[in-house]
Amino acid sequence: MPPKYHTQTASAPNRFPAVTRSGVIAWEEGCLKCARCVKKECVYKVYETRALDERQMLDSLDSACQDCFRCVQNCPARLIQKGVNPTYRTIGDHYWTPEILANIWSQAETGKIPVSGAGYGGPFSGPGFDAMWTDMSEIVRPTRDGIHGREYISTTVDLGRKLMALRFDEQGDLTHPVPPLVEIPVPFIFDILPFSPPKRRILRAFLRAATDLGTFVVVKESEWLPPYERYLPNTILLLDRGPDARNGHLLDRMRMVEVPDNPAVTEWLEMLKEKKPDLLVAIRMPLTPAAAARIAELTREGAEIIHLVADEFGMEEADEPFFIKDRLKEVHLSLVDKGLRDQITIIAGGGIAMAEHMAKVIICGADAVSCDIPLLVAMECRVCRRCTQGIACPVELEEVDPAWGSRRIKNLMAGWHNQLLEIMGAMGMREVRRLRGEMGRAMFFEDLEREFASLGARKTETPQ
Amino acid sequence: MKAIKPRKKSPELPAPKLTPSRFRYGLSKHRLTIGPSCTNCGLCIELCPYGVYAKGARVPRIPNEHLCLGPGCDKNAFYCVGRCPVAAISMRPNPSFQLLGDKRWTADLLASTWHMAETGHAPYQDLNYKTGDSGGGFDKLRLLYPVNGNGKRTKEIKEKDISLAIELNRSNDARPKITIPVPLYLGGMSFGSVSIVTMLSRVRAAATLGTFCCTGEGGYPDQLIPYDDHVITQVATGLFGVREETIQRVRIVEFKYAQGAKPGLGGHLLGDKVTPAVAKMREAVTGSALFSPFPFHSVYSVEDHKKHVDWIKEINPRALVSVKVSTPTDVDMVAVGSFYAGAHIIQLDGSYGGTGAAPDIAKKNIAMPIEYAMPKVHKFLKEEGIRDHITIIGSGGVRNAYDAAKIIALGADGVCLGTADMVALECLRCHHCESGRGCARGIATTDEELTNLMDVEWGTQRIINMYLAWCEQLKQILKRLGMKSIKELTGRTDALVHIDYMKKEEVQGEID
Structure with a gap:
């Protein structure tokens, strides 16, 4: 058994005050100056620690207040009021919601998984990943206690093509070469950002974090810079200029590259393998309704890894687009039908925003996921997308210190890893490799809701 | 503080007593x-x-x-x-x-619960006290009341003739029959996760209402002894504070296999909350976090489970055994297994409930909501021919009388509550129960100063008032449904509609 995977986390404080839901406390006029002011009774000492934030010239009260409302309810003259922070409502968008951003920020800052009391307060279900629940085990099925370290749960995945059988000659030697395989200890890689301020320092933070975590970062060859060279073993170079570009010498120190899908992609693969036989080559393709057929074709032609990419909201390219989890289910099941699924590795990404999304994409058929925007959010990005219009980043991401950034990313991903253990432990799983395609161990909204469609006495029936 | 005399047999419920907020002002819309x-x-x-x-x-x-x-x-x-x-x-x-509030417990639901706890009646203000804003499950289900040909209600039943009582032992074994006059009992919250004042308030309220309150997994404080007949003691994976004598004291023992708030995960009491009193009760060390492992490492099959149930039955020959489980894909198999292992009660704890600290990822994603699990189990047990021999209790997201009626119509016999009690004690669901000194409002805390923010008499009456208001509403619901007993409502899915799938012209009856 390999040693247990563990990431050292360390608090990495925010550079800017976090945007919180709970807004300003307002004082109205008419204070009676009573001797026992409710502000002195604050459990969280909010009023004592209150100070002006020099950077924003706003008072720092909001993030310390925990909304217990005691001062609101106890002020004799009813002068204290709380409200929803208007900025909180405007951050992010319909997919990258304020709740998701706040969830990522807190993990990146503390390295701890989000824990709270008093039950669940969110919606019953929702679109996309929220229309799915994962299973757990009890009594009739064995369980695993991986959470507190009593049992070993592996999160390692293999990237590469797998042989269905080995063939030996009479001397007992293999009669064919074994394709290269790379093991990563966590089922995620870091992907190209759909938007970002100038990336020089941001990418360094990614590369540093990926190296420490033992995974990869996809970097476009056109954006490659010499200072990144020390991170080559953890880089997946996306050959966006074709397979025989200038930087070909970099291949020597790399384990994996990516090529965009195109009609000549099989020849590209051969060309690259000729240069370096043990190089892994992933084929990157957008998620579309044609994905299942195309992947089957490429698998038959010897492809090793497919990297399927949905848009930043997890949607495919189509007139009536499917969400990533739904298309992936189809891709996985069709490959299973054709007897091809085990030969190929599928990495899927786009719209992966929370730890649970990683688990759910794997359940729907991916071997591993690729993660993009959350890495930026870990470094305080507010998904305002101003950078796409060339407007200055409100949290100055282009100036980020790569050491601090990589710490934040490591904190976040350590949290995701731990949460994956929670999900798998509850299911009684010991291997993330076995989680792949386990749709029978998940519950889908569309299946469960059927129960409700037929409720109610109908006019055609005699009332009881 | 005087001990409340436990109620043995009295069908009459007490009258509510006005019990205003312990803070200077209530929170108003x-x-x-x-x-x-x-x-x-x-x-x-x-x-x-x-x-x-x-x-x-x-x-x-x-x-x-x-x-x-x-x-x-x-x-x-x-x-x-x-x-x-x-x-x-x-x-x-x-x-x-x-x-205030969130999608499930909206500000309206919180304020209406506070109103019920204060007055003992449903609110008259413009507060929606029937549904929340979660966009599914309870919040999309409506009760469907029958009407006759000319649009009037079918039969007139007097409220005093309506019974809310349910049986807890339907197995026909030699153990005592237990009837509770209200179709609900109070779920497990351990000493440590909540204060002794909160715990006593709940147990005393349960005694007054003639029902039960579970200790949770954290021991059986001596202050509870006067109310033994209304206590369910919990045996959970950590076995904290479980002793032979605590099992022998009570009329119902509950096995907690899993809980809805963290299905498949163990309990976790943060070190800050392990005060000397908590540590003593749990036979643990002050200040160090306590984990209940998941699962019972001695139970990996129904046969192992039976061994557990037999063990309790042997130690306490008069006790009923309740099994609390969460809602996996095969929850129906778990339920049938529990029955054959000899359980009297099975409590299905759906994934959206819970009071203590739990990882957000678990609360949101693991296991299914109770609205799905209940009809699945009810139907399966019916097909197996054993439904009439076990009591099913639904929990995990039941917030008000309407949710209770809906889950009973989906197949439960009764409900188990936790969060609603906290709200009656003026919890506003800030979700910070787990941090540092614990609840700033003195409910889920073991900090001495914060615990003293609340008084047992006040807490007891608030909880009693809220449930009296629920009972009043449940009787009104049954009256409109033309039913004389809450037992008639179990599994009556024809008395429910889901507003997303209903075509008005197809449905027969009044929707509310």
């Missing part, structure tokens, strides 16, 4: 302000039948803003805003109210 033009004529004090205003030195005081009807009052002759001779009174939405 509407904010009233009196401007400087006020002449302190006192008309508003005279007019308002709800007692919103009181006499003040320069202007009237507004001690009971939360009792105000809101803008809907403008039709009334006593509308203060319209009647004020100098137009000094203004009414606007309360900004603080908008920050």
Whole structure:
């Protein structure tokens, strides 16, 4: 058994005050100056620690207040009021919601998984990943206690093509070469950002974090810079200029590259393998309704890894687009039908925003996921997308210190890893490799809701 | 503090007693302000039948803003805003109210629960006390009341003839029959996760109502001994505070296999909450975090489970055994297994409930909501021919009387509550129970100063009041359904509709 995977986390404080839901406390006029002011009774000492934030010239009260409302309810003259922070409502968008951003920020800052009391307060279900629940085990099925370290749960995945059988000659030697395989200890890689301020320092933070975590970062060859060279073993170079570009010498120190899908992609693969036989080559393709057929074709032609990419909201390219989890289910099941699924590795990404999304994409058929925007959010990005219009980043991401950034990313991903253990432990799983395609161990909204469609006495029936 | 005499057999429920907020002001949906033009004529004090205003030195005081009807009052002759001779009174939405609550427990649901805990009746203000805003499950299900040909209700039943009682032992074994006069009991919250005051308030309320309250996994404090007959003691994976004598004391013992808030995960009491008293009770070390492992490492099959149930039955020959489980894909198999292992009660704890600290990822994603699990189990046990021999209790997201009626119509015999009790004690679901000194409002804490924010008599009455209001509403629901007993409602899915899939013209009856 390999040693247990563990990431050292360390608090990495925010550079800017976090945007919180709970807004300003307002004082109205008419204070009676009573001797026992409710502000002195604050459990969280909010009023004592209150100070002006020099950077924003706003008072720092909001993030310390925990909304217990005691001062609101106890002020004799009813002068204290709380409200929803208007900025909180405007951050992010319909997919990258304020709740998701706040969830990522807190993990990146503390390295701890989000824990709270008093039950669940969110919606019953929702679109996309929220229309799915994962299973757990009890009594009739064995369980695993991986959470507190009593049992070993592996999160390692293999990237590469797998042989269905080995063939030996009479001397007992293999009669064919074994394709290269790379093991990563966590089922995620870091992907190209759909938007970002100038990336020089941001990418360094990614590369540093990926190296420490033992995974990869996809970097476009056109954006490659010499200072990144020390991170080559953890880089997946996306050959966006074709397979025989200038930087070909970099291949020597790399384990994996990516090529965009195109009609000549099989020849590209051969060309690259000729240069370096043990190089892994992933084929990157957008998620579309044609994905299942195309992947089957490429698998038959010897492809090793497919990297399927949905848009930043997890949607495919189509007139009536499917969400990533739904298309992936189809891709996985069709490959299973054709007897091809085990030969190929599928990495899927786009719209992966929370730890649970990683688990759910794997359940729907991916071997591993690729993660993009959350890495930026870990470094305080507010998904305002101003950078796409060339407007200055409100949290100055282009100036980020790569050491601090990589710490934040490591904190976040350590949290995701731990949460994956929670999900798998509850299911009684010991291997993330076995989680792949386990749709029978998940519950889908569309299946469960059927129960409700037929409720109610109908006019055609005699009332009881 | 006097011990409440346990109720043995009395069908009559007590009358509610007015029990206002322990804070100076209640939290109100509407904010009233009196401007400087006020002449302190006192008309508003005279007019308002709800007692919103009181006499003040320069202007009237507004001690009971939360009792105000809101803008809907403008039709009334006593509308203060319209009647004020100098137009000094203004009414606007309360900004603080908008920050309260979440999708499941909306500010309206919180405020209506506070109202029920204060008065013992459903709110009259414009508060939606029937559904939340979660967009599914309970919040999309509606009760469907039968009407006869000319659109009138079918039969008239008197409320005093309606019974809310349910049986807890339906197995026909030699153990005692236990009937509770209300179709609910109070779920496990351990000493440590909540204060002794909270625990006692709940147990005393259960005793007054003639039902039960579970200790949770954290031991059986001596202060509970006068109420032994109304206590369910829990045996969970950590076995904290479980001793032979605690099992022998009670009439019901509960095995907790899993809980809805963290299905498949163990309990976790943070070190901060492990005070010397908690440590002593749990036979643990002060200040160090306590984990209950998941699962019972001695139970990996129904046969192992039976061994557990037999063990309890051997130690306490008069006890009923309840099994608390969460809702996996094969929850129906778990239920049938529990029955054959000899359980009297199976409690299905859906994934959206829970009171203690739990990882957000678990609360949101692991296991299915109770609204799905209940009909699945009910049907399966019916097909197996054993449904009438076991009591099914639903929990995990039941917030009010309407949720209770809905889950019973989906197949439960009764419900188990936790969060609603906390809200009755003025929890506002800030979700910070787990941090540092614990609950700032003195409910889920072991900090001495914070614990003293609440008094047992007050807490007991608040919880009693809330459940009395629920009972009142449940009786009204049964009356409209034409049922004399809550037992008739079990599994009556024809009395429910889901508003997303219903075509008005197809459905027969009144929807509410």
